[in-house]
Amino acid sequence: MPENRAVVYKEPGKVAVEDISYPDLVLRDGPGVNPLNVGRKCQHGVILKVVSTNICGSDQHMVRGRTTAPSGLVLGHEITGEVIDVGRDVEFIKKGDLVSVPFNIACGRCRNCKERNTNVCLNVNPDRPGSAYGYVDMGGWVGGQSEYVMVPYADFQLLKFPDKEQAMEKILDLTMLSDIFPTGYHGAVSAGVRPGSTVYVAGAGPVGLAAAHSAQLLGAAVVIVGDLNVERLAQARSFGCETIDLSVHSNLAEQIEQTLGIPEVDSAVDCVGFEAHGHGQGHSEAPATVLNSIMEVTRPGGKLGIPGLYVTGDPGAVDTDAKIGTLKVRFGLGWAKSHTFFTGQTPVMQYHRDLMMAILNGKAQIAKAVNATVISLEEAPRAYADFDRGVSRKFVIDPHGLIH
The missing domain is CATH 3.90.180.10 (Medium-chain alcohol dehydrogenases, catalytic domain)
Structure with a gap:
Protein backbone atom coordinates (compact mmCIF):
# COMPACT_ATOMS: atom_id res chain seq x y z
CA MET A 1 0.00 0.00 0.00
CA ILE A 180 -12.23 29.61 -6.44
CA PHE A 181 -13.33 29.94 -10.06
CA PRO A 182 -16.93 28.79 -9.36
CA THR A 183 -16.87 30.80 -6.13
CA GLY A 184 -15.80 34.00 -7.86
CA TYR A 185 -18.23 33.31 -10.69
CA HIS A 186 -21.07 32.65 -8.24
CA GLY A 187 -20.30 35.95 -6.54
CA ALA A 188 -20.59 37.78 -9.84
CA VAL A 189 -23.69 35.88 -11.00
CA SER A 190 -25.51 36.33 -7.69
CA ALA A 191 -24.66 40.04 -7.81
CA GLY A 192 -26.52 40.25 -11.11
CA VAL A 193 -23.52 41.05 -13.32
CA ARG A 194 -24.49 41.17 -16.99
CA PRO A 195 -23.22 42.80 -20.20
CA GLY A 196 -22.62 46.50 -19.59
CA SER A 197 -22.60 46.26 -15.79
CA THR A 198 -20.36 48.28 -13.55
CA VAL A 199 -19.02 46.10 -10.75
CA TYR A 200 -17.13 46.64 -7.52
CA VAL A 201 -15.19 43.66 -6.12
CA ALA A 202 -14.03 43.98 -2.52
CA GLY A 203 -10.77 42.08 -2.09
CA ALA A 204 -7.98 41.25 -4.52
CA GLY A 205 -7.03 37.89 -3.08
CA PRO A 206 -7.47 34.83 -5.30
CA VAL A 207 -11.28 34.71 -4.93
CA GLY A 208 -11.56 38.44 -5.57
CA LEU A 209 -9.42 38.12 -8.69
CA ALA A 210 -11.55 35.16 -9.78
CA ALA A 211 -14.69 37.23 -9.25
CA ALA A 212 -13.22 40.10 -11.27
CA HIS A 213 -12.27 37.77 -14.13
CA SER A 214 -15.73 36.22 -13.94
CA ALA A 215 -17.39 39.63 -14.15
CA GLN A 216 -15.40 40.26 -17.32
CA LEU A 217 -16.53 36.90 -18.74
CA LEU A 218 -20.12 37.92 -18.00
CA GLY A 219 -19.67 41.11 -20.03
CA ALA A 220 -19.15 43.79 -17.38
CA ALA A 221 -18.25 47.18 -18.80
CA VAL A 222 -16.06 48.20 -15.85
CA VAL A 223 -14.71 46.09 -12.99
CA ILE A 224 -13.25 47.97 -10.02
CA VAL A 225 -11.28 46.07 -7.38
CA GLY A 226 -10.51 47.46 -3.94
CA ASP A 227 -7.89 46.16 -1.52
CA LEU A 228 -5.30 47.24 1.05
CA ASN A 229 -2.50 45.30 -0.68
CA VAL A 230 -0.73 47.08 -3.54
CA GLU A 231 0.78 43.87 -4.95
CA ARG A 232 -2.64 42.27 -5.26
CA LEU A 233 -4.05 45.44 -6.83
CA ALA A 234 -1.29 45.31 -9.43
CA GLN A 235 -2.36 41.75 -10.25
CA ALA A 236 -5.94 42.97 -10.78
CA ARG A 237 -4.74 45.68 -13.14
CA SER A 238 -2.76 43.09 -15.12
CA PHE A 239 -5.96 41.77 -16.69
CA GLY A 240 -7.81 45.04 -17.15
CA CYS A 241 -9.43 45.95 -13.83
CA GLU A 242 -9.60 49.42 -12.32
CA THR A 243 -8.31 49.48 -8.75
CA ILE A 244 -8.66 51.40 -5.49
CA ASP A 245 -5.96 51.35 -2.82
CA LEU A 246 -8.00 51.29 0.37
CA SER A 247 -4.92 51.65 2.56
CA VAL A 248 -4.79 55.25 1.33
CA HIS A 249 -8.38 56.13 0.45
CA SER A 250 -11.09 55.87 3.10
CA ASN A 251 -13.98 57.16 0.97
CA LEU A 252 -14.89 54.33 -1.40
CA ALA A 253 -17.80 56.14 -3.07
CA GLU A 254 -15.59 59.10 -3.89
CA GLN A 255 -13.02 56.85 -5.55
CA ILE A 256 -15.68 55.04 -7.57
CA GLU A 257 -17.00 58.41 -8.74
CA GLN A 258 -13.55 59.31 -10.05
CA THR A 259 -13.66 56.23 -12.27
CA LEU A 260 -17.33 56.12 -13.32
CA GLY A 261 -18.49 59.70 -12.93
CA ILE A 262 -21.07 58.60 -10.35
CA PRO A 263 -20.45 57.26 -6.82
CA GLU A 264 -22.19 53.92 -7.29
CA VAL A 265 -22.00 50.64 -9.18
CA ASP A 266 -24.64 48.26 -10.50
CA SER A 267 -23.32 45.27 -8.58
CA ALA A 268 -20.88 44.48 -5.79
CA VAL A 269 -19.12 41.33 -4.59
CA ASP A 270 -17.65 40.76 -1.12
CA CYS A 271 -14.60 38.52 -1.45
CA VAL A 272 -13.06 39.45 1.91
CA GLY A 273 -15.24 37.97 4.65
CA PHE A 274 -15.00 38.14 8.40
CA GLU A 275 -11.38 39.30 8.78
CA ALA A 276 -12.10 42.59 6.99
CA HIS A 277 -10.25 45.77 7.92
CA GLY A 278 -11.37 49.37 7.84
CA HIS A 279 -10.30 51.72 5.07
CA GLY A 280 -7.68 54.46 5.09
CA GLN A 281 -4.41 55.02 6.89
CA GLY A 282 -4.12 53.40 10.30
CA HIS A 283 -6.79 50.85 9.42
CA SER A 284 -7.51 48.00 11.82
CA GLU A 285 -9.80 45.00 11.83
CA ALA A 286 -13.46 45.97 11.51
CA PRO A 287 -15.37 42.91 10.25
CA ALA A 288 -18.52 44.68 9.03
CA THR A 289 -16.60 47.19 6.89
CA VAL A 290 -16.98 45.45 3.55
CA LEU A 291 -20.65 44.61 3.96
CA ASN A 292 -21.46 48.21 4.91
CA SER A 293 -19.31 49.72 2.18
CA ILE A 294 -20.80 47.60 -0.62
CA MET A 295 -24.31 48.60 0.50
CA GLU A 296 -23.18 52.22 0.38
CA VAL A 297 -21.87 52.07 -3.18
CA THR A 298 -24.38 49.70 -4.84
CA ARG A 299 -27.27 51.38 -6.64
CA PRO A 300 -30.82 51.11 -5.28
CA GLY A 301 -32.33 47.84 -6.42
CA GLY A 302 -28.89 46.30 -6.91
CA LYS A 303 -27.61 42.91 -5.79
CA LEU A 304 -24.76 42.00 -3.47
CA GLY A 305 -22.88 38.73 -3.96
CA ILE A 306 -21.21 37.63 -0.72
CA PRO A 307 -18.97 34.58 -1.28
CA GLY A 308 -16.53 35.90 1.34
CA LEU A 309 -16.44 33.60 4.36
CA TYR A 310 -18.32 34.48 7.56
CA VAL A 311 -18.26 32.12 10.54
CA THR A 312 -20.27 31.42 13.68
CA GLY A 313 -17.17 30.91 15.81
CA ASP A 314 -14.12 33.22 15.71
CA PRO A 315 -11.94 33.01 18.83
CA GLY A 316 -9.69 35.82 17.56
CA ALA A 317 -12.48 38.33 16.88
CA VAL A 318 -12.24 41.98 17.88
CA ASP A 319 -15.25 41.87 20.23
CA THR A 320 -17.64 39.49 21.95
CA ASP A 321 -20.35 39.83 19.30
CA ALA A 322 -17.98 39.10 16.42
CA LYS A 323 -16.79 35.93 18.15
CA ILE A 324 -20.16 34.38 17.32
CA GLY A 325 -20.54 36.04 13.92
CA THR A 326 -22.68 38.96 15.08
CA LEU A 327 -21.61 42.07 13.16
CA LYS A 328 -22.75 45.70 13.16
CA VAL A 329 -24.18 45.69 9.66
CA ARG A 330 -26.28 48.64 8.46
CA PHE A 331 -29.19 46.45 7.47
CA GLY A 332 -31.49 49.46 7.40
CA LEU A 333 -29.40 50.92 4.58
CA GLY A 334 -29.74 47.73 2.57
CA TRP A 335 -33.47 47.65 3.23
CA ALA A 336 -33.91 51.29 2.22
CA LYS A 337 -32.05 50.63 -1.06
CA SER A 338 -33.99 47.41 -1.77
CA HIS A 339 -30.79 45.41 -2.00
CA THR A 340 -30.71 41.67 -2.55
CA PHE A 341 -28.10 39.71 -0.55
CA PHE A 342 -26.71 36.34 -1.64
CA THR A 343 -24.57 34.51 0.92
CA GLY A 344 -23.15 31.09 1.76
CA GLN A 345 -21.00 28.41 0.21
CA THR A 346 -20.96 28.29 -3.56
CA PRO A 347 -22.89 25.41 -5.17
Whole structure:
Protein backbone atom coordinates (compact mmCIF):
# COMPACT_ATOMS: atom_id res chain seq x y z
CA MET A 1 0.00 0.00 0.00
CA PRO A 2 1.42 3.45 -0.90
CA GLU A 3 2.40 5.89 1.77
CA ASN A 4 0.44 9.11 2.17
CA ARG A 5 1.69 12.53 3.24
CA ALA A 6 -0.42 15.59 3.88
CA VAL A 7 -0.49 19.18 5.12
CA VAL A 8 -1.71 19.20 8.72
CA TYR A 9 -2.82 22.13 10.89
CA LYS A 10 -0.82 22.11 14.14
CA GLU A 11 -1.53 25.35 15.97
CA PRO A 12 -2.14 29.01 15.11
CA GLY A 13 0.46 30.05 12.57
CA LYS A 14 1.84 26.56 12.02
CA VAL A 15 1.23 23.75 9.54
CA ALA A 16 3.41 20.71 8.89
CA VAL A 17 3.74 17.99 6.28
CA GLU A 18 3.21 14.64 8.00
CA ASP A 19 2.56 10.99 7.29
CA ILE A 20 -1.14 10.11 7.48
CA SER A 21 -3.12 6.97 6.79
CA TYR A 22 -3.64 5.88 3.21
CA PRO A 23 -7.34 6.44 2.49
CA ASP A 24 -9.94 3.73 2.22
CA LEU A 25 -13.68 3.80 1.60
CA VAL A 26 -14.60 4.39 5.24
CA LEU A 27 -14.60 7.69 7.14
CA ARG A 28 -12.54 6.79 10.20
CA ASP A 29 -12.11 8.64 13.47
CA GLY A 30 -9.62 11.50 13.56
CA PRO A 31 -9.23 15.22 14.29
CA GLY A 32 -12.49 17.04 13.63
CA VAL A 33 -14.50 13.96 12.63
CA ASN A 34 -18.02 14.17 13.99
CA PRO A 35 -18.72 11.06 16.10
CA LEU A 36 -21.86 10.43 14.06
CA ASN A 37 -19.71 10.22 10.91
CA VAL A 38 -17.16 7.77 12.33
CA GLY A 39 -17.29 4.44 10.50
CA ARG A 40 -19.39 5.78 7.65
CA LYS A 41 -19.06 3.37 4.71
CA CYS A 42 -18.40 4.94 1.31
CA GLN A 43 -18.66 2.23 -1.34
CA HIS A 44 -20.08 5.04 -3.48
CA GLY A 45 -16.65 6.72 -3.31
CA VAL A 46 -13.26 6.60 -5.02
CA ILE A 47 -9.60 6.98 -4.08
CA LEU A 48 -7.76 9.71 -5.95
CA LYS A 49 -4.08 10.19 -6.62
CA VAL A 50 -3.95 13.94 -6.13
CA VAL A 51 -2.66 15.76 -9.23
CA SER A 52 -3.12 19.28 -7.87
CA THR A 53 -4.52 20.77 -4.68
CA ASN A 54 -4.63 24.47 -3.90
CA ILE A 55 -4.11 26.58 -0.80
CA CYS A 56 -7.25 28.64 -0.17
CA GLY A 57 -7.87 31.79 1.83
CA SER A 58 -10.43 29.77 3.79
CA ASP A 59 -7.61 27.45 4.88
CA GLN A 60 -5.68 30.51 5.97
CA HIS A 61 -8.46 31.56 8.36
CA MET A 62 -8.00 28.26 10.20
CA VAL A 63 -4.22 28.44 10.17
CA ARG A 64 -4.33 31.92 11.67
CA GLY A 65 -6.29 30.45 14.58
CA ARG A 66 -9.47 32.31 13.64
CA THR A 67 -11.69 29.24 13.84
CA THR A 68 -12.18 26.34 16.24
CA ALA A 69 -10.24 23.92 13.99
CA PRO A 70 -8.57 21.14 16.01
CA SER A 71 -4.85 20.41 15.92
CA GLY A 72 -4.11 17.56 13.53
CA LEU A 73 -6.77 18.49 10.97
CA VAL A 74 -5.66 17.51 7.45
CA LEU A 75 -6.20 20.58 5.29
CA GLY A 76 -7.33 21.05 1.72
CA HIS A 77 -10.66 21.29 -0.11
CA GLU A 78 -9.48 22.24 -3.62
CA ILE A 79 -8.71 18.90 -5.25
CA THR A 80 -8.04 17.59 -8.75
CA GLY A 81 -6.92 14.00 -9.18
CA GLU A 82 -6.73 10.71 -11.03
CA VAL A 83 -9.04 7.89 -9.98
CA ILE A 84 -6.99 4.89 -8.85
CA ASP A 85 -9.63 2.85 -7.01
CA VAL A 86 -13.43 2.77 -7.14
CA GLY A 87 -16.01 1.59 -4.64
CA ARG A 88 -18.41 -1.29 -5.26
CA ASP A 89 -21.34 1.07 -5.89
CA VAL A 90 -19.59 3.41 -8.35
CA GLU A 91 -21.04 2.88 -11.81
CA PHE A 92 -19.86 5.61 -14.18
CA ILE A 93 -16.52 6.90 -12.89
CA LYS A 94 -13.63 4.63 -13.90
CA LYS A 95 -10.03 4.03 -12.88
CA GLY A 96 -7.77 6.37 -14.80
CA ASP A 97 -10.31 9.20 -15.07
CA LEU A 98 -8.92 12.68 -14.37
CA VAL A 99 -11.48 14.60 -12.36
CA SER A 100 -12.23 17.84 -10.55
CA VAL A 101 -13.69 17.53 -7.05
CA PRO A 102 -16.25 20.16 -5.96
CA PHE A 103 -15.25 21.39 -2.53
CA ASN A 104 -18.87 20.93 -1.37
CA ILE A 105 -19.47 17.34 -0.34
CA ALA A 106 -22.95 16.38 -1.51
CA CYS A 107 -24.92 13.15 -1.49
CA GLY A 108 -27.07 13.80 -4.57
CA ARG A 109 -30.05 12.24 -2.80
CA CYS A 110 -31.44 14.76 -0.33
CA ARG A 111 -33.96 17.51 -1.09
CA ASN A 112 -31.32 20.22 -1.32
CA CYS A 113 -29.08 18.27 -3.69
CA LYS A 114 -32.05 17.47 -5.91
CA GLU A 115 -32.78 21.20 -6.03
CA ARG A 116 -29.11 21.88 -7.05
CA ASN A 117 -28.27 23.38 -3.66
CA THR A 118 -25.29 21.08 -3.18
CA ASN A 119 -23.69 23.66 -0.89
CA VAL A 120 -26.19 22.74 1.84
CA CYS A 121 -26.49 18.97 1.47
CA LEU A 122 -28.48 17.53 4.35
CA ASN A 123 -26.76 14.15 4.65
CA VAL A 124 -23.00 14.66 4.88
CA ASN A 125 -22.47 16.74 8.01
CA PRO A 126 -24.24 16.01 11.31
CA ASP A 127 -23.39 19.50 12.61
CA ARG A 128 -25.24 21.55 9.99
CA PRO A 129 -26.23 21.50 6.32
CA GLY A 130 -23.22 21.60 3.99
CA SER A 131 -19.77 20.10 4.14
CA ALA A 132 -16.25 20.35 2.74
CA TYR A 133 -12.98 18.43 2.84
CA GLY A 134 -10.44 19.30 5.51
CA TYR A 135 -12.49 22.03 7.14
CA VAL A 136 -13.64 22.89 10.64
CA ASP A 137 -17.19 21.88 11.61
CA MET A 138 -17.77 20.25 8.25
CA GLY A 139 -18.19 16.66 9.39
CA GLY A 140 -14.56 15.63 9.43
CA TRP A 141 -14.02 14.52 5.83
CA VAL A 142 -10.24 14.22 5.38
CA GLY A 143 -8.60 17.06 3.43
CA GLY A 144 -6.93 16.78 0.05
CA GLN A 145 -3.63 18.65 0.49
CA SER A 146 -2.14 15.21 0.36
CA GLU A 147 -0.86 12.55 -1.99
CA TYR A 148 -4.06 10.49 -1.90
CA VAL A 149 -7.62 11.23 -0.78
CA MET A 150 -11.02 9.55 -0.61
CA VAL A 151 -13.97 11.26 -2.32
CA PRO A 152 -17.52 10.00 -1.55
CA TYR A 153 -20.56 10.02 -3.86
CA ALA A 154 -18.28 9.89 -6.87
CA ASP A 155 -20.83 9.35 -9.64
CA PHE A 156 -22.80 12.39 -8.53
CA GLN A 157 -20.01 14.78 -7.63
CA LEU A 158 -17.00 14.33 -9.85
CA LEU A 159 -16.44 16.33 -13.01
CA LYS A 160 -14.54 14.15 -15.47
CA PHE A 161 -12.27 15.93 -17.95
CA PRO A 162 -13.04 14.66 -21.46
CA ASP A 163 -9.39 14.33 -22.57
CA LYS A 164 -6.62 13.70 -20.04
CA GLU A 165 -3.79 14.96 -22.25
CA GLN A 166 -5.63 18.18 -23.07
CA ALA A 167 -6.55 18.61 -19.41
CA MET A 168 -2.95 18.27 -18.23
CA GLU A 169 -1.97 21.02 -20.68
CA LYS A 170 -4.47 23.33 -18.96
CA ILE A 171 -4.21 21.88 -15.46
CA LEU A 172 -3.33 25.21 -13.81
CA ASP A 173 -6.64 26.59 -15.04
CA LEU A 174 -8.67 23.43 -14.43
CA THR A 175 -7.42 23.08 -10.85
CA MET A 176 -9.36 26.26 -10.04
CA LEU A 177 -12.68 24.52 -10.84
CA SER A 178 -12.83 22.85 -7.43
CA ASP A 179 -13.48 26.14 -5.64
CA ILE A 180 -12.23 29.61 -6.44
CA PHE A 181 -13.33 29.94 -10.06
CA PRO A 182 -16.93 28.79 -9.36
CA THR A 183 -16.87 30.80 -6.13
CA GLY A 184 -15.80 34.00 -7.86
CA TYR A 185 -18.23 33.31 -10.69
CA HIS A 186 -21.07 32.65 -8.24
CA GLY A 187 -20.30 35.95 -6.54
CA ALA A 188 -20.59 37.78 -9.84
CA VAL A 189 -23.69 35.88 -11.00
CA SER A 190 -25.51 36.33 -7.69
CA ALA A 191 -24.66 40.04 -7.81
CA GLY A 192 -26.52 40.25 -11.11
CA VAL A 193 -23.52 41.05 -13.32
CA ARG A 194 -24.49 41.17 -16.99
CA PRO A 195 -23.22 42.80 -20.20
CA GLY A 196 -22.62 46.50 -19.59
CA SER A 197 -22.60 46.26 -15.79
CA THR A 198 -20.36 48.28 -13.55
CA VAL A 199 -19.02 46.10 -10.75
CA TYR A 200 -17.13 46.64 -7.52
CA VAL A 201 -15.19 43.66 -6.12
CA ALA A 202 -14.03 43.98 -2.52
CA GLY A 203 -10.77 42.08 -2.09
CA ALA A 204 -7.98 41.25 -4.52
CA GLY A 205 -7.03 37.89 -3.08
CA PRO A 206 -7.47 34.83 -5.30
CA VAL A 207 -11.28 34.71 -4.93
CA GLY A 208 -11.56 38.44 -5.57
CA LEU A 209 -9.42 38.12 -8.69
CA ALA A 210 -11.55 35.16 -9.78
CA ALA A 211 -14.69 37.23 -9.25
CA ALA A 212 -13.22 40.10 -11.27
CA HIS A 213 -12.27 37.77 -14.13
CA SER A 214 -15.73 36.22 -13.94
CA ALA A 215 -17.39 39.63 -14.15
CA GLN A 216 -15.40 40.26 -17.32
CA LEU A 217 -16.53 36.90 -18.74
CA LEU A 218 -20.12 37.92 -18.00
CA GLY A 219 -19.67 41.11 -20.03
CA ALA A 220 -19.15 43.79 -17.38
CA ALA A 221 -18.25 47.18 -18.80
CA VAL A 222 -16.06 48.20 -15.85
CA VAL A 223 -14.71 46.09 -12.99
CA ILE A 224 -13.25 47.97 -10.02
CA VAL A 225 -11.28 46.07 -7.38
CA GLY A 226 -10.51 47.46 -3.94
CA ASP A 227 -7.89 46.16 -1.52
CA LEU A 228 -5.30 47.24 1.05
CA ASN A 229 -2.50 45.30 -0.68
CA VAL A 230 -0.73 47.08 -3.54
CA GLU A 231 0.78 43.87 -4.95
CA ARG A 232 -2.64 42.27 -5.26
CA LEU A 233 -4.05 45.44 -6.83
CA ALA A 234 -1.29 45.31 -9.43
CA GLN A 235 -2.36 41.75 -10.25
CA ALA A 236 -5.94 42.97 -10.78
CA ARG A 237 -4.74 45.68 -13.14
CA SER A 238 -2.76 43.09 -15.12
CA PHE A 239 -5.96 41.77 -16.69
CA GLY A 240 -7.81 45.04 -17.15
CA CYS A 241 -9.43 45.95 -13.83
CA GLU A 242 -9.60 49.42 -12.32
CA THR A 243 -8.31 49.48 -8.75
CA ILE A 244 -8.66 51.40 -5.49
CA ASP A 245 -5.96 51.35 -2.82
CA LEU A 246 -8.00 51.29 0.37
CA SER A 247 -4.92 51.65 2.56
CA VAL A 248 -4.79 55.25 1.33
CA HIS A 249 -8.38 56.13 0.45
CA SER A 250 -11.09 55.87 3.10
CA ASN A 251 -13.98 57.16 0.97
CA LEU A 252 -14.89 54.33 -1.40
CA ALA A 253 -17.80 56.14 -3.07
CA GLU A 254 -15.59 59.10 -3.89
CA GLN A 255 -13.02 56.85 -5.55
CA ILE A 256 -15.68 55.04 -7.57
CA GLU A 257 -17.00 58.41 -8.74
CA GLN A 258 -13.55 59.31 -10.05
CA THR A 259 -13.66 56.23 -12.27
CA LEU A 260 -17.33 56.12 -13.32
CA GLY A 261 -18.49 59.70 -12.93
CA ILE A 262 -21.07 58.60 -10.35
CA PRO A 263 -20.45 57.26 -6.82
CA GLU A 264 -22.19 53.92 -7.29
CA VAL A 265 -22.00 50.64 -9.18
CA ASP A 266 -24.64 48.26 -10.50
CA SER A 267 -23.32 45.27 -8.58
CA ALA A 268 -20.88 44.48 -5.79
CA VAL A 269 -19.12 41.33 -4.59
CA ASP A 270 -17.65 40.76 -1.12
CA CYS A 271 -14.60 38.52 -1.45
CA VAL A 272 -13.06 39.45 1.91
CA GLY A 273 -15.24 37.97 4.65
CA PHE A 274 -15.00 38.14 8.40
CA GLU A 275 -11.38 39.30 8.78
CA ALA A 276 -12.10 42.59 6.99
CA HIS A 277 -10.25 45.77 7.92
CA GLY A 278 -11.37 49.37 7.84
CA HIS A 279 -10.30 51.72 5.07
CA GLY A 280 -7.68 54.46 5.09
CA GLN A 281 -4.41 55.02 6.89
CA GLY A 282 -4.12 53.40 10.30
CA HIS A 283 -6.79 50.85 9.42
CA SER A 284 -7.51 48.00 11.82
CA GLU A 285 -9.80 45.00 11.83
CA ALA A 286 -13.46 45.97 11.51
CA PRO A 287 -15.37 42.91 10.25
CA ALA A 288 -18.52 44.68 9.03
CA THR A 289 -16.60 47.19 6.89
CA VAL A 290 -16.98 45.45 3.55
CA LEU A 291 -20.65 44.61 3.96
CA ASN A 292 -21.46 48.21 4.91
CA SER A 293 -19.31 49.72 2.18
CA ILE A 294 -20.80 47.60 -0.62
CA MET A 295 -24.31 48.60 0.50
CA GLU A 296 -23.18 52.22 0.38
CA VAL A 297 -21.87 52.07 -3.18
CA THR A 298 -24.38 49.70 -4.84
CA ARG A 299 -27.27 51.38 -6.64
CA PRO A 300 -30.82 51.11 -5.28
CA GLY A 301 -32.33 47.84 -6.42
CA GLY A 302 -28.89 46.30 -6.91
CA LYS A 303 -27.61 42.91 -5.79
CA LEU A 304 -24.76 42.00 -3.47
CA GLY A 305 -22.88 38.73 -3.96
CA ILE A 306 -21.21 37.63 -0.72
CA PRO A 307 -18.97 34.58 -1.28
CA GLY A 308 -16.53 35.90 1.34
CA LEU A 309 -16.44 33.60 4.36
CA TYR A 310 -18.32 34.48 7.56
CA VAL A 311 -18.26 32.12 10.54
CA THR A 312 -20.27 31.42 13.68
CA GLY A 313 -17.17 30.91 15.81
CA ASP A 314 -14.12 33.22 15.71
CA PRO A 315 -11.94 33.01 18.83
CA GLY A 316 -9.69 35.82 17.56
CA ALA A 317 -12.48 38.33 16.88
CA VAL A 318 -12.24 41.98 17.88
CA ASP A 319 -15.25 41.87 20.23
CA THR A 320 -17.64 39.49 21.95
CA ASP A 321 -20.35 39.83 19.30
CA ALA A 322 -17.98 39.10 16.42
CA LYS A 323 -16.79 35.93 18.15
CA ILE A 324 -20.16 34.38 17.32
CA GLY A 325 -20.54 36.04 13.92
CA THR A 326 -22.68 38.96 15.08
CA LEU A 327 -21.61 42.07 13.16
CA LYS A 328 -22.75 45.70 13.16
CA VAL A 329 -24.18 45.69 9.66
CA ARG A 330 -26.28 48.64 8.46
CA PHE A 331 -29.19 46.45 7.47
CA GLY A 332 -31.49 49.46 7.40
CA LEU A 333 -29.40 50.92 4.58
CA GLY A 334 -29.74 47.73 2.57
CA TRP A 335 -33.47 47.65 3.23
CA ALA A 336 -33.91 51.29 2.22
CA LYS A 337 -32.05 50.63 -1.06
CA SER A 338 -33.99 47.41 -1.77
CA HIS A 339 -30.79 45.41 -2.00
CA THR A 340 -30.71 41.67 -2.55
CA PHE A 341 -28.10 39.71 -0.55
CA PHE A 342 -26.71 36.34 -1.64
CA THR A 343 -24.57 34.51 0.92
CA GLY A 344 -23.15 31.09 1.76
CA GLN A 345 -21.00 28.41 0.21
CA THR A 346 -20.96 28.29 -3.56
CA PRO A 347 -22.89 25.41 -5.17
CA VAL A 348 -19.92 24.42 -7.33
CA MET A 349 -21.81 21.89 -9.43
CA GLN A 350 -24.05 24.61 -10.85
CA TYR A 351 -21.05 26.14 -12.60
CA HIS A 352 -18.05 23.87 -12.95
CA ARG A 353 -18.94 22.15 -16.24
CA ASP A 354 -19.60 25.44 -18.04
CA LEU A 355 -16.41 26.94 -16.64
CA MET A 356 -14.46 23.84 -17.68
CA MET A 357 -15.69 24.33 -21.25
CA ALA A 358 -14.70 27.99 -21.13
CA ILE A 359 -11.18 26.98 -20.06
CA LEU A 360 -10.77 24.14 -22.56
CA ASN A 361 -11.89 26.40 -25.41
CA GLY A 362 -9.69 29.35 -24.50
CA LYS A 363 -12.40 31.68 -23.22
CA ALA A 364 -11.14 31.85 -19.62
CA GLN A 365 -7.59 32.31 -18.33
CA ILE A 366 -8.18 31.98 -14.62
CA ALA A 367 -4.67 30.73 -13.78
CA LYS A 368 -3.17 33.90 -15.23
CA ALA A 369 -5.70 36.09 -13.42
CA VAL A 370 -4.89 34.63 -10.00
CA ASN A 371 -1.14 34.17 -10.66
CA ALA A 372 -1.11 30.39 -10.18
CA THR A 373 2.22 29.25 -8.70
CA VAL A 374 3.18 25.57 -8.50
CA ILE A 375 4.91 24.22 -5.38
CA SER A 376 5.75 20.81 -3.99
CA LEU A 377 3.96 19.29 -1.00
CA GLU A 378 7.02 19.89 1.17
CA GLU A 379 6.96 23.60 0.29
CA ALA A 380 3.41 24.04 1.62
CA PRO A 381 4.36 25.43 5.07
CA ARG A 382 6.46 28.18 3.47
CA ALA A 383 3.64 28.93 1.01
CA TYR A 384 1.16 29.31 3.87
CA ALA A 385 3.50 31.82 5.49
CA ASP A 386 3.96 33.73 2.23
CA PHE A 387 0.21 33.77 1.60
CA ASP A 388 -0.36 35.10 5.11
CA ARG A 389 2.04 37.96 4.33
CA GLY A 390 -0.14 38.89 1.38
CA VAL A 391 1.77 37.73 -1.69
CA SER A 392 -0.33 37.89 -4.82
CA ARG A 393 -0.16 34.22 -5.76
CA LYS A 394 -2.50 31.26 -5.84
CA PHE A 395 -0.39 28.37 -4.60
CA VAL A 396 -0.99 25.06 -6.39
CA ILE A 397 0.49 22.02 -4.62
CA ASP A 398 1.82 19.30 -6.95
CA PRO A 399 2.24 16.28 -4.63
CA HIS A 400 3.59 13.87 -7.24
CA GLY A 401 5.54 16.20 -9.57
CA LEU A 402 3.05 15.71 -12.40
CA ILE A 403 2.69 19.36 -13.48
CA HIS A 404 5.17 20.53 -16.11
